[in-house]
């Protein structure tokens with residue numbers, strides 16, 4: 001399956017207003033537009049007449065007008081030329097949806113499942129977008145391991161000094177979904193965050209992760225437990241990260257954050273919690289973007305890497321990206337022989 005065959009979120013819905021927007025998906029340039037009756041169009045960002053960028057045009061009624069000579073196109077790509085009424089120009093169109101606050105695009109007519117984002121008892125707090133100068137694989141790597149939290153996270157996860165206490169369980173028994181459970185001592189949190197999320201800095205922080213590959217995205221259930229009693233704290237978060245390739249070396253990272261239902265009658269508390277969560281997550285996203293962009297060698301092969309016990313999902317995820325997302329049944333071989341795993345105490349349930 002070609003990468004474009006999967007449903008990819010490409011833009012926050014609120015960013016598509018009356019003006020068309022040009023985006024790039026897997027190296028293809030696409031013009032997105034919203035017609036006057038609200039229908040969304042996604043067509044190749046190049047006019048079939050003389051190759052003008054269509055996203056520089058404007059919308060009239062249900063058509064996107066090319067700014068060069070006024071030829072115009074409907075969301076399905078059917079065009080017309082004011083100077084050649086008998087000519088039927090046609091722009092390449094894509095399937096498009098406006099759902100969950102995001103604009104989604106895939107190749108026209110391809111068969112792909114739409115990600116399930118219905119989380120009962122949770123409500124959406126915010127959607128964020130970061131653009132990272134790194135290939136999709138490196139975003140999956142950082143999201144499939146927790147070791148970086150010691151230095152790369154300000155708020156969530158363990159302190160570097162406690163990394164030896166981090167426990168990770170990998171489950172590859174489902175050939176379509178990688179599951180990871182990470183359990184760690186929570187690093188010290190500012191008092192205001194302890195109050196807002198009813199957690200204590202002495203709690204255990206747990207992240208239950210699923211990584212899916214059509215499209216490539218990660219869902220996390222995040223919660224805290226009292227270390228002494230094992231009792232779960234009331235507040236639970238969910239995050240969903242989509243990794244949308246812009247090109248081979250640039251990836252759009254679209255994040256959705258959810259929290260358990262708001263508290264009745266505590267309007268200001270709920271509002272504050274929402275705003276603070278948005279600020280924190282944007283901050284953490286920017287930090288990880290900074291980390292990824294400092295990687296010296298962004299080739300995705302594992303050659304000459306020395307993987308540790310917390311890197312236990314990286315190789316399997318790479319294979320799944322190749323098989324499910326890129327549709328390479330044989331695939332570019334993941335060069336396992338060159339991988340040096342320095343610890344043998346991985347707790348894995350490997351899919352045969």
Ligand code: FES
Nearest residue numbers: 047049050066069
């Ligand atoms: S290039 Fe678009 S109308 Fe001529």
Ligand SMILES: [Fe+2]
Nearest residue numbers: 142149153288
């Ligand atoms: Fe992280």
